[in-house]
Amino acid sequence: MAATVDPPRTQTPTPASAPDEPGLERAAEQAESRRGFLIGLPSLLYLVVLFALPLVIVVVYSFATRSRTGRTILADWNLSSYARLFDPLVLEIGLRSLWLALLTTVISLVVGYPFAYYLATRSPRVRGVLLVLVMIPFWSNFLIRTYAWRVILGRDGPFVRFLEPILGTEGQLLFTPFAVVVGLVYGYLPFMILPLYATLERLDFSLVEAARDLHATGWQAFWRVTWPLSRPGVVAGSILVFIPSFGAYVTPEILGGGRTTMIGSYVVRQFLSARDWPFGSALSVAILAVMLVAAVVYFRTRDREA
Amino acid sequence: MSLTDTSGASRPLVADDSVIRPKRGVERLLAGNAWLVFAFLYLPILLLFVLSFNDNRVVGVWTEPSLRWYRAMITDSAVLGALRNSIVVAFISTVVSTILGTAAGLSLERFRYRGQRTYDGLLYLPVIIPDVTMAVMMLLFFVQAFDLLGAMLGVSATFGIGTISLSHIAFNISFVAVVVRARIVGLDPSLEEAAADLYASRWQAFRRVTLPLIAPGVAGGALLALTLSLDEVVITSFVAGPGSTTLPVYVFGLVRRGVTPLINAVSVLMLVGSMLLVLASLLLSRQRNTT
């Protein structure tokens, strides 16, 4: 047989293939998909039952009514819990949370960016060691790390005693917004540093060289090249700091006082002491909404940069 | 902070990275900032270590070093009970979430099917959701579930180790999946093809090639789950029953009432525990990079 480009057609079943018809491989590929789905199914079921369903229940509760005794009546569906979100007191707490979370985010960015830049411009060896040094406190117990600041900022702590000449004997750091922000920055700074470091480390520094070659000053090269290219890291870090800061509970509870109540603590209060579950649920939904907005912003930016 | 280029200043012509490396002044500022950050991160922890060995009943007043509060800690039945609960919960939730999270990671990274994006989104939510919200979700879910169980089966269930473990698994699956997926993504898909090409069945290919290669990721995910479970406060305090508090919840209760030397000692115990876990996972990731 010489001509191999067109071997004689045999009667071996060669199904005529219209382009829009499913191909021969379809059954095999479907079996493969089914197999993959089945492997993921147990976790999917778990998440549906113990995450998605609870989420729905919270939304349902937010429309329920609270009885005089604090019981939740799953009837008489109404929006009064949402209406209460606009009470001056609640709005104040919400705005305070927003403000403290934003402040935390900005401070983390201002401190974290140069830190990540410093890290990313070290030699690979040094970089590895420094990164480990960032990771260790990051992975250590959050509650305990916050507690440490209570000791530091407390009445007999080193800070107050050191600052006594300035603050006076009545001065106090603990239970102030300052303490809360310090605690939040302390807790979430690594969330800012790690994504920033990840983008800066991957940044092609020959682009900066190119900018310098094209007569940019160091400052111009930074603003016109490095900063825009590191923006995905900035956005990711900011969101990762903002979301937990906004919903924080442990930090304001340990370091804050009556006048620094944040929305997380307020939610907990509805469940553990005030026993107003519908209102607490509505507050949780509000937190979720803020979180989702932040997440959408993040994914939008990421997709645009990509 | 002045990053402005002083173009008149003499620039050394030696280093080839002189253009990308910031000027010496800026470099100093960056280094200074870095050391301040490290001090900020480590001094509080260090202080806690030192104070835990202080004999004085008042935390801020140093008298002499002693192990007094550690002795108090290991004889405190409440602390020990809470520690035991913590360990039980951490063990259960780590084992279950490691298996489920790894399966989820494999399913999402190695297969294509419809509805995958929704699954993906659902899997990411527990990572970013604030713990307070998750705590509310779990509380209401279990209240409803108990009502239902009582009404339909006459079974009376209560909050306790079980509910805590179920809640911890709910968020740990996602964290394990994130870590495992990162490992799977880095795995050359042709390795699995090679196994199949060399007559391995699906199970053999998984057992002999895929699993050993993603093992560091699975172990990393398990360590993360263990750490998170041992550290969790908010969700746990919502779904813990009487007598089933975990160590962080117990400590949180104490801390809200004030600072005591006993808390310092327990804190150091917990810090050392989590740092050992970090070190273990760092060693793992080093091994991960070499294989």
Next chain:
Amino acid sequence: MDDHQLAGTLDAGPLAAKTPVLDTVTTEVAAVSGIEVDAPLPAVRLQGVTKRFPGGRNHDPVVAVDDLDLDIRDGEFFSLLGPSGCGKTTTLRMIAGFEYPSAGSLQIFGQEVGLEPPNKRPVNTVFQSYALFPHMTVAKNIAFGLEMQQLPVDEIDRRVAEVIELVQLQGREGRRPKQLSGGQQQRVALARALVNHPKVLLLDEPLGALDLKLRQAMQLELKRIQEQVGITFVYVTHDQEEALTMSDRIAVMDGGRLLQVGDPEEIYDRPRTRFVADFIGDTNLLIAEVLDADTARLYDGTVVRVPTGAPAGSTVTLAVRPEKLGLWHADAERDLRLDALTGTIRRVTFLGNAINYEVVAGERAPVELVVRQGNTPGIEHFADGERVRVRWLPGSVAVLED
């Protein structure tokens, strides 16, 4: 181990034993297809093989391989050659079983395997990335396939030792892939596939990651091993030189279609299409008007003797390699055995081992062509602007189909 011994072990390999039905299949297929009964069964036969990949949301499916008919003969070194995205790798992956065809029939020694999983096919693959198992030693990597087939331990040991000798990796058995050089990893990948005595060995650009010198050495090495073991090799490459050097036959692909199949000389000297002529080596493409069955005329009036196969008056494209052209002074004697064209040198490019001359002939519609002269002693050098005569043997010009 000498060649005979190895050939012997391969013939008596378990795969050969596993398929006693081979002969009956041969006759059956032969009877149905009307091929002469004694024609040997092809190692791989593709008939109407098509592969469509889903094109994503609101997109038409992408046709990676389009209605491919191809026979690969038993024992030959066969190359699939083409630019990236031409469908050659998809074709190889379908033979291996990593992709299933959307339509068509795929047979290995007469057995339909199109929808069989890879572990059920008597073929093995050498991957582009080698795909060596990083957590296993060299010996364990090589033994993997035999262990999966549950061969007795002593036979596994014997065959691993044999193949290690074949690829000259003695002393490296205990190493991990990471501890080997690129060339050594390549040999392990080859050994891991060969140790199974596959009926067909599939190689997906296996030399792509090696540097030039090593690649050239490995080309010869691969050819030697192929001749020694006598297994059919199907070799995917985008490197035309590599394909020409090693192959018994080459299939040139583009856009999912097969353009031409032939031995290296055929492909090089008688390209059928513009794409093949252009993709393989350098070539001069000349537009000509057909005068009759045996001659065509270039725009400058030069008459070229070539079997045109087209009606008089139609236009055809001719292809001729630069090195098939000779360069002479314009006043050189006529030689009736050669066709010739007179023109002016417009540019001279020195290549080291050769010199390229760009020659222009004619005025209104100038014919441009490149002449390559080997830089050998005694060869006359020409200068820019010189009038020259370009001459060639009539057989060195090919007519393209498009």
